[in-house]
Amino acid sequence: xxxxHNSPPSRGRRRLLGRLAAGGLVASQAAxxxxxxxxxxxxxxxxxxxxxxxxxxxxxxxxxxxxxxxxSARAWPLPGAASSMTPLADLHGTLTxxxxxxxxxxGGVPDIDxxxxxxxxxxxxxxPKLFTMDDxxxxxxxxxxxxxxxxxNTGNExxxxxxxxxxxxxxxxxxxxxxxxxxxxxxxxxxGLTASGNTAGGGWxxxxxxxxxxxxxxxxxxxxLDRALVVYAQNGERLRPENGYPLRLIVPGFEGNTxxxxxxxxxxxxxxxxxREETSKYTSLLAxxxxxxxxxxxxxxxxxxxxxxxxxxxxxxxxxxxxxxWSGRGTIRKVEVSTDGGATWRPAxxxxxxLDRALxxFQADWRWDGGAAVILSRATDSTGYVQPTRxxxxxxxGLNSQYHYNAIQQxxxxxxxxxxxx
Amino acid sequence: xxxxHNSPPSRGRRRLLGRLAAGGLVASQAAxxxxxxxxxxxxxxxxxxxxxxxxxxxxxxxxxxxxxxxxSARAWPLPGAASSMTPLADLHGTLTxxxxxxxxxxGGVPDIDxxxxxxxxxxxxxxPKLFTMDDxxxxxxxxxxxxxxxxxNTGNExxxxxxxxxxxxxxxxxxxxxxxxxxxxxxxxxxGLTASGNTAGGGWxxxxxxxxxxxxxxxxxxxxLDRALVVYAQNGERLRPENGYPLRLIVPGFEGNTxxxxxxxxxxxxxxxxxREETSKYTSLLAxxxxxxxxxxxxxxxxxxxxxxxxxxxxxxxxxxxxxxWSGRGTIRKVEVSTDGGATWRPAxxxxxxLDRALxxFQADWRWDGGAAVILSRATDSTGYVQPTRxxxxxxxGLNSQYHYNAIQQxxxxxxxxxxxx
Numbered sequence: 029x030x031x032x033h034n035s036p037p038s039r040g041r042r043r044l045l046g047r048l049a050a051g052g053l054v055a056s057q058a059a060x061x062x063x064x065x066x067x068x069x070x071x072x073x074x075x076x077x078x079x080x081x082x083x084x085x086x087x088x089x090x091x092x093x094x095x096x097x098x099x100s101a102r103a104w105p106l107p108g109a110a111s112s113m114t115p116l117a118d119l120h121g122t123l124t125x126x127x128x129x130x131x132x133x134x135g136g137v138p139d140i141d142x143x144x145x146x147x148x149x150x151x152x153x154x155x156p157k158l159f160t161m162d163d164x165x166x167x168x169x170x171x172x173x174x175x176x177x178x179x180x181n182t183g184n185e186x187x188x189x190x191x192x193x194x195x196x197x198x199x200x201x202x203x204x205x206x207x208x209x210x211x212x213x214x215x216x217x218x219x220g221l222t223a224s225g226n227t228a229g230g231g232w233x234x235x236x237x238x239x240x241x242x243x244x245x246x247x248x249x250x251x252x253l254d255r256a257l258v259v260y261a262q263n264g265e266r267l268r269p270e271n272g273y274p275l276r277l278i279v280p281g282f283e284g285n286t287x288x289x290x291x292x293x294x295x296x297x298x299x300x301x302x303x304r305e306e307t308s309k310y311t312s313l314l315a316x317x318x319x320x321x322x323x324x325x326x327x328x329x330x331x332x333x334x335x336x337x338x339x340x341x342x343x344x345x346x347x348x349x350x351x352x353x354w355s356g357r358g359t360i361r362k363v364e365v366s367t368d369g370g371a372t373w374r375p376a377x378x379x380x381x382x383l384d385r386a387l388x389x390f391q392a393d394w395r396w397d398g399g400a401a402v403i404l405s406r407a408t409d410s411t412g413y414v415q416p417t418r419x420x421x422x423x424x425x426g427l428n429s430q431y432h433y434n435a436i437q438q439x440x441x442x443x444x445x446x447x448x449x450x
Numbered sequence: 451x452x453x454x455h456n457s458p459p460s461r462g463r464r465r466l467l468g469r470l471a472a473g474g475l476v477a478s479q480a481a482x483x484x485x486x487x488x489x490x491x492x493x494x495x496x497x498x499x500x501x502x503x504x505x506x507x508x509x510x511x512x513x514x515x516x517x518x519x520x521x522s523a524r525a526w527p528l529p530g531a532a533s534s535m536t537p538l539a540d541l542h543g544t545l546t547x548x549x550x551x552x553x554x555x556x557g558g559v560p561d562i563d564x565x566x567x568x569x570x571x572x573x574x575x576x577x578p579k580l581f582t583m584d585d586x587x588x589x590x591x592x593x594x595x596x597x598x599x600x601x602x603n604t605g606n607e608x609x610x611x612x613x614x615x616x617x618x619x620x621x622x623x624x625x626x627x628x629x630x631x632x633x634x635x636x637x638x639x640x641x642g643l644t645a646s647g648n649t650a651g652g653g654w655x656x657x658x659x660x661x662x663x664x665x666x667x668x669x670x671x672x673x674x675l676d677r678a679l680v681v682y683a684q685n686g687e688r689l690r691p692e693n694g695y696p697l698r699l700i701v702p703g704f705e706g707n708t709x710x711x712x713x714x715x716x717x718x719x720x721x722x723x724x725x726r727e728e729t730s731k732y733t734s735l736l737a738x739x740x741x742x743x744x745x746x747x748x749x750x751x752x753x754x755x756x757x758x759x760x761x762x763x764x765x766x767x768x769x770x771x772x773x774x775x776w777s778g779r780g781t782i783r784k785v786e787v788s789t790d791g792g793a794t795w796r797p798a799x800x801x802x803x804x805l806d807r808a809l810x811x812f813q814a815d816w817r818w819d820g821g822a823a824v825i826l827s828r829a830t831d832s833t834g835y836v837q838p839t840r841x842x843x844x845x846x847x848g849l850n851s852q853y854h855y856n857a858i859q860q861x862x863x864x865x866x867x868x869x870x871x872x
Contacts, residue, residue, distance in 0.1 A: 074560070080558060081555055093687070093688050098504060241496075265540070
């Protein structure tokens with residue numbers, strides 16, 4: 029099936045760019061244009077032989093990109109129960125390279141020999157089984173692109189603008205192509221499903237990791253059976269150690285911690301087991317004193333990644349505003365952008381394929397006139413849900429929550445060109 | 451737009467898997483099943499704290515995957531004018547992680563400071579311009595997933611089965627998400643296009659690299675204007691040095707060398723300039739003594755990556771046959787698989803999104819009965835073109851060619867389970 033993001037540009041799109049071009053998108057290099065009528069000087073890099081092939085059998089980024097790395101927002105007392113964040117401001121497109129996928133560990137990164145690793149599937153099933161990695165590789169596989177977001181992402185904005193750059197406010201967010209076996213295929217293997225594909229006995233699934241935290245969550249089977257994968261590869265290669273090597277669960281759209289890493293056990297049960305990570309943690313205390321539990325889906329959200337805090341606009345003129353939008357409940361239907369603090373909004377272009385529960389790149393044309401501006405983005409997903417303002421979110425959830433902060437994020441552009449989270 | 455590869459499974463698909471499951475996809479671990487009724491032992495990896503967060507600010511693969519690296523088929527006399535290949539047998543899904551994207555250099559990998567790099571666009575244009583990297587980042591961008599294949603890929607099979615594994619026969623092949631500026635946007639910036647988006651003066655484009663080979667190719671503008679990109683990012687991050695850092699051309703579907711790396715110059719001209727790389731190299735001598743020149747598109751092709759030479763089947767029973775298919779002329783419409791040397795064929799499943807000029811993953815169910823088998827795959831693209839047999843290809847092109855070998859590839863499975871390129 030032909031995908032829209034690979035189709036030729038419409039004449040309309042061409043005309044749009046044509047009109048922009050008439051004004052000149054790029055600040056003129058006219059002083060040097062006459063030089064271009066003479067032969068170009070030979071590049072210094074053409075005068076010397078370059079580095080040989082296979083200098084790095086497994087390649088690494090350019091030394092000029094050494095600042096594009098994962099970072100933590102703070103020093104954690106227990107570095108094995110900490111997180112690091114994806115440098116969203118320096119990334120392009122929609123995929124996250126494996127070296128920059130965010131980390132969140134509860135007991136550090138275990139060292140697991142894939143030859144020794146086993147996945148146990150038991151509980152309310154006909155034939156409990158142990159699966160080796162080789163067993164899993166001999167099952168039909170499936171690959172899909174999905175985002176992962178920690179439910180604590182952007183939690184530092186609950187009390188208003190934190191002053192932090194987008195890597196530290198929104199960087200518990202990544203997007204990869206995941207490859208593995210459908211959860212439903214595995215449950216069929218152990219007799220946990222009926223012939224019609226429904227759950228046979230139990231309505232919930234306990235997933236447990238082989239890390240020092242034995243990270244454990246209960247998941248509602250009927251809601252995830254159509255899409256959950258038990259995966260061994262990300263972006264084409266085997267999982268990275270900090271992302272669950274050799275095996276993890278992917279529950280598209282659900283908060284990050286439910287995508288249990290270093291997966292060693294799936295138990296079919298009839299009710300949630302009320303584990304630590306779904307009682308004292310990963311629940312949200314509301315204003316009325318009750319707690320919101322099992323809020324699995326990450327609601328629709330968006331953020332402008334460029335320009336964003338740390339960037340500085342230089343010459344006046346054309347700047348594209350670009351960022352990411354996503355929803356744990358489906359696809360992104362629309363992203364709107366404002367450059368006047370939310371007084372007026374206009375639609376952004378959505379770039380590339382718009383995939384279910386995956387990051388979507390948006391872009392809007394903007395001419396910076398050199399004045400102060402406040403830039404914002406607002407996502408609407410395929411269910412019709414609209415990303416809320418901070419005031420709307422606080423009205424609904426109060427200020428006790430640590431999790432599921434998805435309000436519209438604003439960046440201030442000063443007349444100096446500096447961009448700030450304020 | 452909803453993408454088919456993210457839709458829930460059909461009941462039919464479920465029933466298919468259900469029927470397979472009835473036979474038992476996984477060799478039984480029944481001896482251990484009763485153990486699963488007792489509490490599971492605590493994993494050794496749960497008894498000790500794991501490695502801290504940010505042990506690698508830029509992540510690296512698991513040490514257990516140290517064999518998954520690029521390799522060369524032979525020792526080259528000039529390592530700066532050599533190639534390394536993607537380990538296709540060890541990869542999953544459709545994307546190639548940046549560290550494993552194949553290399554092909556004509557003068558080694560140049561060291562280019564992006565702050566000093568310039569792209570010149572001149573020739574038959576109204577306003578020649580120099581673009582800095584910052585200029586390019588201030589233009590509207592676009593991201594698309596496309597394969598890259600060297601025209602010399604699989605050339606070692608022209609004389610029959612080479613005995614080599616798939617990494618060395620088909621590994622001059624990778625697939626990434628590329629982000630950059632449309633070539634048409636840049637040509638509008640310099641007045642190289644008319645208001646209706648057609649080329650104003652010249653019909654060809656000379657692209658030159660800043661490497662020690664000053665790698666230079668002529669390209670037919672009207673054929674590439676709808677899709678060519680000048681890119682600065684692959685799979686979300688900036689280009690890797692060996693893949694053109696900081697700037698390269700992407701001409702979707704065209705042979706690899708036309709996707710000029712370390713791009714420093716685009717000149718609009720009225721006819722091809724007959725550079726070294728399109729006369730003495732990258733042309734194909736036919737049987738009648740004439741040469742095939744400017745054979746840009748990579749024709750439809752497919753290959754089984756698992757099982758493939760180097761793999762060994764162990765127990766009899768279910769094995770999925772999986773591999774990759776692609777076409778430089780559009781999308782993949784169909785892949786068929788044979789396990790009897792081509793006597794009979796059956797359709798494979800196409801996994802995930804089927805994107806224009808991108809790798810497509812296919813999969814077919816197979817039960818190995820322990821006998822000898824010959825497994826093959828055959829791709830058909832959206833133009834209706836069918837991947838040829840080796841005999842058909844040789845009849846059309848003779849045996850003098852080094853380039854554009856796209857015949858059906860067979861692997862032999864011995865009764866021992868060994869898989870060989872024979």
